[in-house]
Amino acid sequence: MSGCFLRGFHRQVKRGREKCFNLADRTSMVRNMTGTIRIIGIDPGLRNTGWGVIDCDGPRLAHVASGVIRAEPSADLARRLLHIHTALLEIIRTHAPQEAAVEETFVNRDARATLKLGQARGVAMLAPAAMGLPVAEYAPNKVKKSVVGTGHAQKGQMDAMVRMLLPKARPESADAADALAIAICHAHHRGAAIRLAAGA
Numbered sequence: 001m002s003g004c005f006l007r008g009f010h011r012q013v014k015r016g017r018e019k020c021f022n023l024a025d026r027t028s029m030v031r032n033m034t035g036t037i038r039i040i041g042i043d044p045g046l047r048n049t050g051w052g053v054i055d056c057d058g059p060r061l062a063h064v065a066s067g068v069i070r071a072e073p074s075a076d077l078a079r080r081l082l083h084i085h086t087a088l089l090e091i092i093r094t095h096a097p098q099e100a101a102v103e104e105t106f107v108n109r110d111a112r113a114t115l116k117l118g119q120a121r122g123v124a125m126l127a128p129a130a131m132g133l134p135v136a137e138y139a140p141n142k143v144k145k146s147v148v149g150t151g152h153a154q155k156g157q158m159d160a161m162v163r164m165l166l167p168k169a170r171p172e173s174a175d176a177a178d179a180l181a182i183a184i185c186h187a188h189h190r191g192a193a194i195r196l197a198a199g200a
Contacts, residue, residue, distance in 0.1 A: 037190070038064065040097035040133075041183030042088070043175050044105075044124035046116055047073055049084050050175030053095045054166065056187040063169040065095055066176040077116065081123050088127035100128035101136045101186035103143060103178070138185050143178075146185035 036057040043050035052066035069087040071080035102125050105118045125135050144152065147161050159177045163169055165184055171177040 037099060037187075038095070038097040039183045039186050039190075040092065040095065040100045040128065041179040041181065041186065042100065042102045042124045042128075043178040043182060044084075044102060044117065044121040045175065046077075046080055046084075046120045047071055048173070048175045049088070049120065049124065050171075050173070050177070050179035051088070051091055052169075052171070052176060052180030052183050053091075053097055054180065054183045054187065056190075061165055061184060061187055063166040063180070066169060066171050066180055067091075068173050068175045077119070081119060084120060085123045085127050088124065089131065092128060092131050092133070097128070097133060099136070099186065099190065100125075100133045101138060101182045103182050104137050104139045136186050136190070138182060138189075142189075143181050143185040146188050147181045 036055050038053060038055050041052045041054070047070065049069040049071070050066070051069065053064040055062040055064055069084055069091075071083045075083070102121060105114060105121050125137075128135050138146075141152070144158065147165070148157050155174050155177075158181050159171065159174065162171065162177045162180045162184065166180060169177075169180055171180060
């Protein structure tokens, strides 16, 4: 189950007749597997952070919105991180997702670049967590396999499959398409992760 654990889920509780999952910090609850769940997928980056919001109703997926947060390359690191955080908070307020999914950092040979990307990912996780959303993490290969069927899919294949699964989606860039793919991956795997958390 590595790479797709819903971090923060603590135990199953009941609120009236409604089954919920209580977060460890007790700040938010998520409905069980009934009804429509709105998910935001986030593909973090220091220059371009893709985001995509979908509705998941059982096996049915629907595109809600998507886009890219563009940070000024000439701005210092702190300003770029602040811009990403502020923009994500506004997107979450506007579209009201109930769950979030973020892609894990891809470690490359440039340790400095990897560290900076990790900081952007930290902000991408902080924004939904601050709004009370549970945040799932997925490895890039997990996302590709969930959407295309292979963990080594190319960008073009990802974009094509996202458009096939979400016919109304018109992602403006590969970053937005990747974010929608992350949301789709979470929609496919959230049931197993929640059931695992409930039995813990």
